[in-house]
Amino acid sequence: MAGPIRLNRKYSILSSAICLGLVIVVYYMYCVGELPKFFSGNFNEGSLRQSKPLTETKDDEIALKSPKPPAATASLPVDYSPLTFSESQQKCELFFTPAYLKHIATHQLPYCESESLSAFQCFTAPRLTIPMTGGWGQTDPLCIAQGVSFRPEQQTGSEQEFGIQCKLRDLAAERANSSDVATELEGFRDRPTDWGWYWGDTGVGASLKTWKFENSGDIEGCTREKSDSKEWVMLMRRDSTDTHNLWHKLMEILQARHSLDAVRIAINPATGTPWLSDEDAAHVQLVFDDDREELLEPLWEIVTGKKPIRKSSWERAACFGNVILPLPGCGSPFWSNLLDTGYPEACPSQTLLTTYVHRIFEFYGVVQRPVTEIHKHPTITIVERKENRKFVALDRWVKSLKERYPQSPINVVDFASITIQEQIKLAQSTDILVGHHGAAMTHIIFMAPGATAVEILPRHFDQHSFRSAAAMRGVNYIAGRCMHKEEYENAVNGTPFPQDWTPPTPQGFNHWQNEEWTYLMDEDFLGLVDAAVRSQMNKLGSSDS
Known part of the structure; x- marks a missing residue:
């Protein structure tokens, strides 16, 4: 039995030597860059070669890239499928995303007959x-x-200032003659002047009157094809009812600005x-159309x-x-949303409002505060009104807040007493803004x-x-x-309610x-x-922080 055992032992030693030799050969070929290609996908180069720093790596020593993953994937669970948008969403x-501007751009209508020398x-x-x-x-x-x-x-020497050669289409007849046309004309009034009254006597209908537009027949030398000025003008009729409401x-x-942006993306059917x-x-x-110096006058540049400029500065005739x-x-959707009595869901999309705020920051040179800047002692800003809706015990409340939060900066500010730029910077540095409902809360x-x-709201304000x-x-x-005065006096001073007094209804509390x-x-x-x-x-x- 000794012979076979010695023979097996010889074969075992020989096999080990061969294997060791192969390993040495492969390692040598790897080091000199001659590793056979069929090995290239089976080794992690980084785990084998660790001696050379990255800065000394030669072109032929670049690490092997991982295989590119396939573009397609298996389907996610059905839970991830987009849910049906609610009405609020x-x-x-x-109304609050660029879809608003795209809607304007894609809903347009010529009001003049095609043979008219002007267009509207x-x-x-x-x-x-x-x-x-x-x-x-x-x-x-x-x-x-x-x-x-x-x-x-x-x-x-007359009331007319602007002349236009436009033969108006009879949209009423067009609607009556075709149900399809009636559908296409939804949202458009029969005549531009039918878009009449808005707050402050603004809007297209009011502008046509205040700018004294007339459909004046033939005007030699002034048509849509032949105008002596290629300049675009925007005729602005401003709300005069509250000229200092922010x-x-x-x-x-x-x-x-939305008007300008919409016209920039709208396609002219005549030119494509x-x-x-x-x-x-x-x-x-x-x-x-006015000569007033209003709040935010410089901001109109955006x-x-x-x-x-003012219409009063135009001293020469022109053909625009x-x-x-x-x-x-x-008509701003943000205006309407402010007055809505419902409780819509929060908008998850980037809004037009954010773009507008960024434009204002850029105009005034306001650097936006990083979201990560969190104050250990929050800055509190309280809006102080001077004429109406004044807080009845503001001095006492401020004293209490200073005792509770001695390390927090507390500002009591009449925004009307500082510049718009200072107002915006203060709002950016404020952690907590407190005020009664009104224009100052715009700083939100x-x-x-x-x-x-x-925000402190009126007693009856839906x-x-x-x-x-x-x-x-x-x-x-x-x-x-808020409370009614009678409720407050009774609770604080024990003053009896007036005889037959009852809390006003929402309809009876409009003052x-x-x-x-x-x-x-x-x-x-x-x-x-x-x-x-x-x-x-x-x-x-x-x-x-």
């Missing part, structure tokens, strides 16, 4: 209808007039190109990139190739995402006000309610805007601010 998409093309913006604006219709107009003559009133003025500027080219957009001149009559400011849109707004704007900007929102004082119990006001402070401090976690 559909409204969000239509109108577009319609979708309207967020609420009871307060139900009489305005379902859409808002934006129009372009082409081939428009202008002569200053002092030259004509929200009103912001919405006017927003809708003017955008109505307003990028080159032409740089030369649009905005013109006011509409066209140029300073507006393109004249824009913009959307009314009060300028706050950093993650900040908190506390609109959800700035809550939706706060949601769109990522700002937390807390609301409180809240002119009330001198806003009544809240100490614990109610302080409790709202406490909740906002806790909301901010809860964001810190382990951070100690």
